[in-house]
Amino acid sequence: MASRSKVLLVGSGGVGTMVAYALEYSGKAEVTSVLRSDYDKVVKDGFTIDSCDYGHIECFRTTNIAKSVSDACENHGPFEYVVLVTKCVPDVTNMVEIIAPAVTEESTVVLIQNGIGIETGFKQKFPGHTILSGVSMIGSANRGAQISHEVSDFVKIGVFYNPTLPKEKQDAVCKKFIDIYDNDKIECTFDEDVKFSRWRKLVYNSCINPVSALVDLDVGRIELFGGDGGLIEQLMNEILAIAKSDGVDLPEDVIEFMIRSDDPNYYKPSMQVDVEKGNYLEIEVIIGNPLRIAKKNGVSTPALSVIYELLKLVQCRIKEQKGLIVVPKERPVPTSA
CATH class of the missing domain: 1.10.1040.10 (N-(1-d-carboxylethyl)-l-norvaline Dehydrogenase; domain 2)
Incomplete structure (x- = not known):
């Protein structure tokens, strides 16, 4: 069996937890989740998930759980994919600097976040890296480690193309992530037109x-x-x-x-x-x-x-x-x- 891809996931809200579950579901990824407010509860009891795609799940935890990005890097890195599934709130938090310690020479950054222009700071900070876009139509909420997943997980993964890197290489990295994420319960497809x-x-x-x-x-x-x-x-x-x-x-x-x-x-x-x-x-x-x-x-x-x-x-x-x-x-x- 091929070795599992090491994935760091930052943002375990309603959407992020379902992303983590999908990544672990097929056994192709070893996910390390960074948790803040729910850390103690999830360590003790895991997430309880009621999902329109997967059904009722008790005690879900990713392979590893960390309190911070630095903790994750020290104990579980390096990471092939650094996946950001937080709210994008640049007027409050600089997520570029928060994930920077986890981005090694071989890392790909995946932004499963809303909005236009979210990639700019990441491209500036990591000019030699592939940056992926994730546009998800899922509906899911987290209330105290209780996940209510009501709208099916449909996500399109594409590339914020870096002109300094071969397009074929960036597409290959993207399609590998899609292969890790996709399973028979959801739909994860290649996004030909990220801007659209x-x-x-x-x-x-x-x-x-x-x-x-x-x-x-x-x-x-x-x-x-x-x-x-x-x-x-x-x-x-x-x-x-x-x-x-x-x-x-x-x-x-x-x-x-x-x-x-x-x-x-x-x-x-x-x-x-x-x-x-x-x-x-x-x-x-x-x-x-x-x-x-x-x-x-x-x-x-x-x-x-x-x-x-x-x-x-x-x-x-x-x-x-x-x-x-x-x-x-x-x-x-x-x-x-």
Whole structure:
């Protein structure tokens, strides 16, 4: 039997845990998961998973568990693949520097994260490495090491091509990762057009995700209460217009597809869950970056711009709650000139 690929996985939330399970499922990977808040619980009891793909699983743990990237490197490295499945929150955390100790000369970095422009910092930090893109349509949440996986795991893995490396070599590294990940329960395919796939997913993430977070309603209730046909469709049309200005022509039927993608569940999108849990929100890569492209290309975005400003206020509230922002006891009031 061929030796298993050594994989470091950073980010064991609802999506990350299911990625870890898929990687271990076929026995082709030895996964080391970096855990933070759930570390003690998972060491003791493992994850409990209720999955639409795999069924009920008790006591799931990856081959190795570490408290930090440095701990993982010292005890379980080196790693062939360094997989990042965290929320992409560059205004809070520099994940490039966090994973840097694990990226050796032979490592490939895999970004199973949302958004546009997420690869830039990694390409700058690791100029001689292959960087892979993962666009996942899974629906899964983690609440205290209890994983509720409601929407099937469908993921497309592609390459953020590095012009200094042979394309064939990068494709081969990508397809090997797909072979490790894919199994008879899910669908993991090669992404021929990473830019298209990322803009396509933003039709959901930049529109349904933030509205659900701001009004604290799941997708089923948003539809029942009439929110899907007005504001959300306007947001989606704005994303289509920005994508087109960026060279990506998305079909109009993607709007109906994304609106129907969570049927028949009363599904809570990840950003709504993050607000409930007091987690930081991934605003910049799914709304901020598209808006910056829109401004550069002269695309009108009235609805998306309002959503962005509201979410920035929510993010500041969360930052204050976590101590990242300190509000003065006395309110500063501008003096008149």
